Amino acid sequence: MKRPNSTKIVFIGAGNLATCLSLALKKKGYCICQVFSRTENSARILAEKLGCAWTTQIQEIQPDADLYIFSVKDSALQQLVETIPSNNGIWVHTAGSMPINVFPATNTRCGVFYPLQTFSKERSVDFTEIPIFLEAREEDVYAFLEGIAKELSHNVIEATSLQRQYLHIAAVFACNFTNHLYAVAENILLRNGLDFKNLIPLILETAQKTKSYHPIDAQTGPAVRYDENVIDKHLSLLADTPALQTLYKELSQHIHQYAITAKQSSENEPNQL
């Protein structure tokens, strides 16, 4: 395995994930030699953080790196892969929902390097706990990517393109949709003269519980027992926001149905959940 400081990496993209991943790799001693982004400002800002070169021109991308990390919007990935001149480096992308087949089938020096986390440019993250899902077409490429991933995280897992798509869907539920429920809660409080910060201990504890319990076993509240008294009262209090009323009803029914199904399946297959 090559040592970090002799591994040259080019970043294609300078967004949230590219920023966090490149900074984490640099910290581990990897040589990030260039950042490419169509947006000059993004390229320059990230390159300054990394102390490396940057470009907005495809033809200026350095051809002699060991690894090219494509970390761009799904919609831009295919076109970039087709436009950047081929070279001897390994090409990977970092997208949950894109298959490895975004790289042409003839290219065996390619793979996927997918760290499952929500990233922000201005928020530093500890990669140690972040699961990194890898995919490659050849064993030596996989081993190369695994070597790098294990420098960052103690949780490195092989996953197929299909599994990664379901990971992404699960992440949409657990992160994007969850965050939306926080936003809904803030809105309800604001409209009633209450401060969102009062919900934060509850939000943190609910999240912390996932470390000790299966969520299905930790489910509490009026919906799980379908307490119609409370549910109807809540629905009537939401009468002036029909969209929230619908969402409340749907989620409550879904929770109740889930609890029934889980109970049945745990009676049949006690170890399933």
Next chain:
Amino acid sequence: MKRPNSTKIVFIGAGNLATCLSLALKKKGYCICQVFSRTENSARILAEKLGCAWTTQIQEIQPDADLYIFSVKDSALQQLVETIPSNNGIWVHTAGSMPINVFPATNTRCGVFYPLQTFSKERSVDFTEIPIFLEAREEDVYAFLEGIAKELSHNVIEATSLQRQYLHIAAVFACNFTNHLYAVAENILLRNGLDFKNLIPLILETAQKTKSYHPIDAQTGPAVRYDENVIDKHLSLLADTPALQTLYKELSQHIHQYAITAKQSSENEPNQL
């Protein structure tokens, strides 16, 4: 104000909230003198933890305590309030969705003591950060409750019965519904041979972000920009679970609508969110 160790408290109820609250009060030096519960086992177990008396008989409830904390299911509260013989102690309940009017209007020695958190009997919680919402009909009763609440938490807030109902609804969104989305995510992963533990860093980071950002500003993912490519792909991958498909669609539309509304309202009233 009475000193903790000269304040005698009876707990009516021995569930999750009663367990956590009584243990926290005992730790602060309060004298928990008795636990009442219709369920012998619950009463005995909590009383053993507290080192105090217990009973399942209403007529055996000690009449000379300073404070009676009713911490029972909403559906049992009204009946208990009407059945327990009146005395000179202050009576409070701990229910988000029940108004202070569950106590007869003639009783001025009553109130509400509502700690906003999700409690489990077997999980110890630090009350310092937990907001406690108080309501009372008389100033001296409020001051008495505030004295106790401030021994436990540095976040004690007065709230009306109506505000508390909205707090409870917000908590249902931020805790119960959120936990359900975790359960959905676990289910999706299980059915695809993936381990739920891989989502935990993402879940924790999403929750942690509420300490630094308004959730509406932290919203990421395909729904907020209504990326139909990704959304349609996800919907087709959920084809074998129509209920999840519907939930995914509803939440995505809701997120998108919210983002549009927030953008409009921030253009009109820049400081609202």
